[in-house]
Amino acid sequence: GQQLNQSPQSMFIQEGEDVSMNCTSSSIFNTWLWYKQEPGEGPVLLIALYKAGELTSNGRLTAQFGITRKDSFLNISASIPSDVGIYFCAGHRSGGSNYKLTFGKGTLLTVNP
Amino acid sequence: NAGVTQTPKFRVLKTGQSMTLLCAQDMNHEYMYWYRQDPGMGLRLIHYSVGEGTTAKGEVPDGYNVSRLKKQNFLLGLESAAPSQTSVYFCASSPPSGGIYNEQFFGPGTRLTVL
Numbered sequence: 092g093q094q095l096n097q098s099p100q101s102m103f104i105q106e107g108e109d110v111s112m113n114c115t116s117s118s119i120f121n122t123w124l125w126y127k128q129e130p131g132e133g134p135v136l137l138i139a140l141y142k143a144g145e146l147t148s149n150g151r152l153t154a155q156f157g158i159t160r161k162d163s164f165l166n167i168s169a170s171i172p173s174d175v176g177i178y179f180c181a182g183h184r185s186g187g188s189n190y191k192l193t194f195g196k197g198t199l200l201t202v203n204p
Numbered sequence: 205n206a207g208v209t210q211t212p213k214f215r216v217l218k219t220g221q222s223m224t225l226l227c228a229q230d231m232n233h234e235y236m237y238w239y240r241q242d243p244g245m246g247l248r249l250i251h252y253s254v255g256e257g258t259t260a261k262g263e264v265p266d267g268y269n270v271s272r273l274k275k276q277n278f279l280l281g282l283e284s285a286a287p288s289q290t291s292v293y294f295c296a297s298s299p300p301s302g303g304i305y306n307e308q309f310f311g312p313g314t315r316l317t318v319l
Binding site for chain 2: 094124126131132133134135136139179181191192194195196197
């Protein structure tokens, strides 16, 4: 099945640093979602984006729906140790089934206190 | 609201044994999904259901069966477990899309080991 290209695969940063990660696709998506998965838990929805160019924030997290509709970005500002986890992007593809999402393979974030 | 719950949390099986994983949601969602998560592979869709009494195959359906007899429950069955089915299994649910809302809500997962 189709996959989203998510990068970087992993990041090791110092507490207080800002983080950026992104997802790209060769297909157009009409919804982009960002999830966080902590060890031993299921993914939890962080931010949902519905319009090209949309910029949405949730606390220290900011995500953007790319203008081309083929990419999305997630930024975390002033990272803290509890930001540790795997961040997944997911997209709903235009013209696809209304109930299936395509997932990226995740970005593993480690924050050094 | 408990959201999406999964039973059991952990299970160890021997090759050839069978088992059923139970997923329940109390959000009155129409759509439910079963995924497996393996290192480096991300989340892969096994089967899904768009309503009570209906099921469909996802990306990796072989070796699994599902049933959706009640709207709030979605069962995943392994008839004859194989070591390749060692994985973490996640259930998710979402409301009818009817428009722009495609968010899926996940359960806490079931960690299955097949020896």
